[in-house]
Amino acid sequence: MGDILAHESELLGIVKEYLDFAEFEDTLKTFSKECKIKGKPCKSAGGSVRDSKSLIIQKDLLAAFDSGDQKVFFHLWEEHVPSSVRDGDCVAQKLEFYLHIHFAIYLLKHGPGRPDKQELDERISYFRSYLETRGAALSQTTEFLPFYALPFVPNPMVHPSFKDLFQDSWTPELKLKLEKFLALIFKANSTPKLVTIYENGQSNKVLQQLHQQLVEAERRSMTYLKRYNKIQADYHNLIGVTAELVDSLEATVSGKMITPEYLQSVCVRLFSNQMRQSLAHSVDFTRPGTASTMLRASLAPVKLKDVPLLPSLDYEKLKKDLIWGSDRLKAFLLQALRWRLTTSHPGEQRETVLQAYISNDLLDCHSHNQRSVLQLLNSKSEAVRQYMARLINAFASLAEGRLYLAQNTKVLWLLEGRLKEEDKDVIARENVLGALQKFSLRRPLQTAMIQDGLIFWLIDTLKEPDCLSDYTLEYSVALLMNLCLRSAGKNMCAKVAGVVLKVLSDLLGHENHEIQPYVNGALYSILSVPSIREEARAMGMEDILRCFIKEGNAEMIRQIEFIIKQLNSEELLDGVLESDDDEEEEEEEDHDAMEADLDKDELIQPQLGELSGEKLLTTEYLGIMTHTGKARRKGPAGVQWGGDEPLRRPVTPGGHRSGGPA
Numbered sequence: 001m002g003d004i005l006a007h008e009s010e011l012l013g014i015v016k017e018y019l020d021f022a023e024f025e026d027t028l029k030t031f032s033k034e035c036k037i038k039g040k041p042c043k044s045a046g047g048s049v050r051d052s053k054s055l056i057i058q059k060d061l062l063a064a065f066d067s068g069d070q071k072v073f074f075h076l077w078e079e080h081v082p083s084s085v086r087d088g089d090c091v092a093q094k095l096e097f098y099l100h101i102h103f104a105i106y107l108l109k110h111g112p113g114r115p116d117k118q119e120l121d122e123r124i125s126y127f128r129s130y131l132e133t134r135g136a137a138l139s140q141t142t143e144f145l146p147f148y149a150l151p152f153v154p155n156p157m158v159h160p161s162f163k164d165l166f167q168d169s170w171t172p173e174l175k176l177k178l179e180k181f182l183a184l185i186f187k188a189n190s191t192p193k194l195v196t197i198y199e200n201g202q203s204n205k206v207l208q209q210l211h212q213q214l215v216e217a218e219r220r221s222m223t224y225l226k227r228y229n230k231i232q233a234d235y236h237n238l239i240g241v242t243a244e245l246v247d248s249l250e251a252t253v254s255g256k257m258i259t260p261e262y263l264q265s266v267c268v269r270l271f272s273n274q275m276r277q278s279l280a281h282s283v284d285f286t287r288p289g290t291a292s293t294m295l296r297a298s299l300a301p302v303k304l305k306d307v308p309l310l311p312s313l314d315y316e317k318l319k320k321d322l323i324w325g326s327d328r329l330k331a332f333l334l335q336a337l338r339w340r341l342t343t344s345h346p347g348e349q350r351e352t353v354l355q356a357y358i359s360n361d362l363l364d365c366h367s368h369n370q371r372s373v374l375q376l377l378n379s380k381s382e383a384v385r386q387y388m389a390r391l392i393n394a395f396a397s398l399a400e401g402r403l404y405l406a407q408n409t410k411v412l413w414l415l416e417g418r419l420k421e422e423d424k425d426v427i428a429r430e431n432v433l434g435a436l437q438k439f440s441l442r443r444p445l446q447t448a449m450i451q452d453g454l455i456f457w458l459i460d461t462l463k464e465p466d467c468l469s470d471y472t473l474e475y476s477v478a479l480l481m482n483l484c485l486r487s488a489g490k491n492m493c494a495k496v497a498g499v500v501l502k503v504l505s506d507l508l509g510h511e512n513h514e515i516q517p518y519v520n521g522a523l524y525s526i527l528s529v530p531s532i533r534e535e536a537r538a539m540g541m542e543d544i545l546r547c548f549i550k551e552g553n554a555e556m557i558r559q560i561e562f563i564i565k566q567l568n569s570e571e572l573l574d575g576v577l578e579s580d581d582d583e584e585e586e587e588e589e590d591h592d593a594m595e596a597d598l599d600k601d602e603l604i605q606p607q608l609g610e611l612s613g614e615k616l617l618t619t620e621y622l623g624i625m626t627h628t629g630k631a632r633r634k635g636p637a638g639v640q641w642g643g644d645e646p647l648r649r650p651v652t653p654g655g656h657r658s659g660g661p662a
Contacts, residue, residue: 012042018194054186061182065099065175068106070123073099081185095181097138098174100130101147105165108157124151204608212605215612219343226345241266309352310340310614314623315360322373327381331604334376334387336616337362341394342598350594351400358404363395365408377414382425383603389418389431390598396438397594405435406442415439416452427601430471434597437475440482441650447488455483455492462503465510471597474653477507477515481522482650493526497535500526505544514653520559521647527566536567559646593652 012035019028035042057080064073077096078086085092104127107115128151131139138144146161156162164170244266248258318337322330341357344350357363364372376388392415395401405411415432422429436454439445449455458480465473483489493500507519526532545560545567606612611619 009041012040014193014197016042018192021192021195058179058182058186062175062179065102065178068103068110070103070106070126073103085185092181093138094144095177097135097144097147099178100127100135101150101165102171102174103127104150105156109166109171127151207608208605211608215606219339219613223343309349310344311618312356312623313617314621315356315362318617318621319360319362319364319373322376323371327379327384328604330376330379331381331383331387332606332610332612332616334384334391335602335604336613338387338391338394338598339613340617341391342594346592346594350398354395354398354400357395358400363392363405363411365404365411374408374411374414377418382428385418385422386425386428386431386603389428389435393431393435393438394594394598396435397598398592402438402442406439406445409448412436412439412445412448412452416449416454420457426469426472427603430469430475430597433472433475433479434595437479437482438652440479441652443486446483446486446650450483450486450488450492453492455480455489456496458483459496459500459503462507465507465512470512470514473510473512474514474518477518477522478651478653481518481525481647484522484525485648485650490526490529490532494529494531497526497529497532498539501532501536501539501541505539505541508544508548516556517559517647518651518653520556520563524559524563524566524646525648527563527569528571533567533569542567562646595653 016028016031016035019031032042057076061073061076061080064070064076077099081092086096087093104123107120107123131148131151135144139148150156150162153159153162157166248262252258318333322333325333337357341350341353344353361367362373364374367374373388376384377392379385379388392405392411395405415436419429419432419436422432436449440449458476461468462473462476462480468476484493504519504523507515527536542564545564549557549560
């Protein structure tokens with residue numbers, strides 16, 4: 001408040017200047033009167049001083065015009081009319097041309113008696129010099145072309161081409177044009193300070209936007225450079241192998257045999273590093289078709305060679321600033337840590353980043369302190385809450401990340417609470433939901449979510465699918481399906497069977513076809529419960545399903561036929577299913593899928609000169625190199641799912657969203 005009072009006089013002056021400039025006369029009178037009543041002086045913003053100076057310059061120019069003082073006029077003209085206007089404005093150029101004509105013939109029109117020949121020659125010479133320099137630009141204009149002959153005509157007063165110049169009305173009309181031009185120019189030059197402040201603010205916003213675009217462009221260029229290097233390396237390798245194979249084909253024409261050892265060496269060069277050792281020792285290349293089979297398998301994404309490890313970080317300092325720093329710093333740090341994970345190259349680089357996060361307990365999953373990084377999920381700052389949810393979702397996208405998060409039951413409670421409370425930030429809720437859906441790939445977490453009544457929340461949310469984003473809809477349905485695969489989940493659904501069946505039958509016809517496998521899987525699963533089957537038959541579920549058989553594709557039709565078969569089954573619940581909650585957890589399948597949605601619609605943008613992303617981490621939080629190799633946990637081979645049958649194993653939509661297999 002003290003700072004405002006200190007500058008109050010100047011601020012009032014700025015307001016007064018703008019009201020005067022914009023010609024708010026009544027408002028200005030009222031404003032000035034009220035300032036006087038309240039005893040608040042209005043410090044001049046400089047407008048009146050500028051106005052008085054401008055008036056003096058205009059008077060001097062007009063006086064020089066009237067007196068024919070060519071040197072004074074053009075000295076003032078060049079000094080006070082901006083060069084950008086004189087060189088770039090066609091109105092100014094035309095006016096300047098006619099002004100030169102005015103001064104060139106001034107003695108012929110206004111001189112007493114016969115004009116002084118020497119002075120007249122000087123004026124004509126000055127005009128000729130102008131025509132050869134600045135005036136040359138108008139030489140191709142029909143309006144001005146005749147005047148280029150003026151310096152060479154002995155008596156222009158009697159020449160028919162110039163008779164208009166010597167009419168009594170010509171000079172006053174030219175003066176009127178000059179007055180209007182000067183008024184416009186000097187009004188533009190006396191821009192109020194309030195307008196200048198606003199324009200400067202707009203310029204800063206533009207600079208910030210350009211800076212952010214530059215940051216994004218640098219990130220994209222690094223990604224494209226990595227892709228280019230990979231493609232280039234693969235290309236050179238392929239050309240080399242192709243040349244050898246052509247030589248081998250030529251050799252076979254001559255009757256030379258291709259040995260299995262040679263074929264093995266070629267295939268090893270073609271296939272990815274991950275396959276080389278197994279190929280070298282376990283594949284029998286003497287069997288027909290082996291090489292072509294392995295070649296097709298090698299078309300899966302190839303691991304980049306020599307991807308550099310990212311610099312180590314000072315995690316102690318990082319966590320300290322995540323807890324005690326400003327909300328803006330927290331948001332930028334959470335964003336940078338997420339980007340490091342999402343933009344790292346799949347394989348050793350990403351695994352090293354994740355292992356560094358886990359080994360340094362980045363999210364404080366093993367901490368018992370009252371203040372921890374996990375608590376940022378309940379921050380008062382929308383940006384911090386959202387970016388914390390994004391980071392947890394990124395962790396949950398990787399099997400090792402889920403294992404780390406699952407070690408603290410508080411993570412699940414925090415996410416469930418945030419899911420039910422977050423009603424303002426759609427993206428924050430999407431990421432919380434995404435993390436929970438990926439958690440449902442682990443049996444203990446499935447059990448906890450079922451016990452916490454999450455199925456009821458999902459059913460209630462899915463009653464209005466058109467109000468949900470695509471991400472929320474897909475992950476909600478996929479999470480519901482994963483929970484319905486458990487007998488405890490089916491029993492929960494049995495309590496509200498009518499509502500569940502109504503929601504799922506409505507979703508069958510939804511325009512988002514990505515949800516269909518999860519809807520079919522959930523239906524197939526819960527219809528194994530006799531009470532739910534009875535409810536489904538009572539509501540005519542078979543007729544509803546057969547409507548979709550007429551409209552669906554071949555895969556959809558076969559899945560619905562399985563559901564109808566389940567609907568008409570008279571079997572009781574399988575004993576194994578009834579006791580599945582008591583089983584020990586089977587090892588989780590190796591689902592790693594980092595979807596692009598994790599980095600969509602960033603909420604914060606760095607201001608000019610503000611650090612963000614990897615630059616923020618490596619500038620402020622660089623640590624000692626502590627990378628330690630760790631063998632990746634190998635899960636069992638992925639269970640194959642035939643598209644003909646409804647899903648019967650927990651899955652996540654992340655696979656198709658990331659463009660790769662889940």
